Amino acid sequence: MKGYNPIELAEKLRPKMIDLKNKKVLLAVLAGTEQQKDLTKERFFESIFRSKIYTKPEDKELDPFRGEPAGIAAKKLNVTPDECNAAFLGQINGCNLNCWYCYVDRVCNSANPKYGRYFSAEEYLKQFLVEKRKNQDSPNLDLRLNILRISGGEVFIVPEIIVWMVQALEEFKLEDYIYVWVDCNLVTGDFYWKYLTAKQREKIRNFKNLGVCVCHKGFDRQTFHENTRAAPEFFDEQFKLHRRLIDEGLDVYSYLYPVTISTDNLRKRIATFMDKLREEVSEYAPLRMATPPIKVYGPTKKRLTPEREKALENQWKAMEIWKEELQKRYTPEELSLKPHEVPVRK
Template identity: 30%
Template sequence: MNCWYCFVPDNLKNLSDQNSKWFSTSEIVDHLEMQCKDKTVIDLSGGNPELTPEWPLWLARELKKRNLDKKYYIWSDDTLSTESMFTYLSEDEIKELASYKNYGKVCCFKGFDEESYEYNCMLKKEFYYKSFKTLKKYIEYGFDVYGYITLTTNSIRNIKERIANFMDKVQKEISFYFPLRIIPLKIFQFTPTMGRMIKNPDSKKAIDNQNIAIKAWCDEIKKRFTTEEIQQNICEIKIKD
């Protein structure tokens, strides 16, 4: 996955020892307790933390061992581009992590159809369809799951219909109310993206087009759900049909 709008500079994505350092989960918690005692959320970000699916599990165990599992909430990002959890963790390990009360996953849809997905992250459309199945698996295991979506697109052709089709797919294949747990992420131009945008002349238009797409998104949400449903606390929205 190589999203053109990623705010991480390209030279920091290669795991070079010059740009990064290895930490054990024990060292992470040590650092947290020494320097960030006033914080209550641990955000495992990336890249894609799911490339190392043991990470949140080991961290949950470390917090539990220190009786800190009620103090910190573990939040991990997921690009829905891999099924490493189901490949490398045992059934018992997956269930252990899913049952950890202060853990949530936020899964990012990198587009709302084949065209926008391929444009945004340069992966084949097969991964777009797999992302729905992966997210559904998380819910079936009992994970507390939320969603992001990036609505940048190089084409606003039939935008209302395309957004509606995406929500149809989410409601049919994941959960009827899951669209209410998906937050559109607004993409901005960052310093690392400038060079990529020069090479990608459609990118400026894509950033502008997202405003039209978000309008279509909000209109579609209002068509499908009542005001009371929309105003629910996001963590109280039912996701198991």
């Protein structure tokens, strides 16, 4: 297994993804893409922004996201979780990974300005407020917007957008009324510390209504490489950044999409991953991790191969093993907690 260096790729993409002079980042234009076909009219705004519903009716029993970010947002904002089931987001155009199961068209992750528009945090926030006000009294709670999500692409290639958004919310005096959810793919190395000052990081850390959701792109070197085509050694870098973000004082949650082509020694591989999380990130990290299934949207469908279809079948077995391994390591009381009720660290 060889693969590319995703951190080097991130450095190459970054200059096209950010306009430092005007404090803007490149957001993907979704009009005309396969992803657009997956969106309904009430969830797609100005060809760029959309509203993501986290737990759909058919997922209620499965509850793949274990209630987040709705649970923590509802607690912070003093509203019901049902009022936090949708998040407003724009997608940063540019990503340093090539995950085959990504629901985003490649052009929307290319950092090519031809397929995007530059937005400031203030412009992003104003668009959010327009849509929020339209539906703030809607009887359909999935149309109400209380969560502003900064997604991608990869946000942490241009971490300045996080502090710019925090500053915009404070300037608009909305810091107590909106919850910010930030995505991270865990393979941007030291970008967060390299491109943000200590003062900027402190401002983010002190912003009470913000959570970071990191995504592990495999549960061993083999699956990491299968999923991303990146060099397998960067699998280990994920744990370092995950831990470092926690040490930074951020409220960190995580995902694992447990797709795998091979089921050989599957239980041992998953158990090893879980123990590595406990040892290198936090004793409670697995309890703050969701293992949702991959859904095949338009862009994903075009990338399917017989091997990848097999990986999609195998994810269900992997999810069951994950649950069983959790039961071996935690008490029933601990397992009953929602992720936001679990301490970030022991």
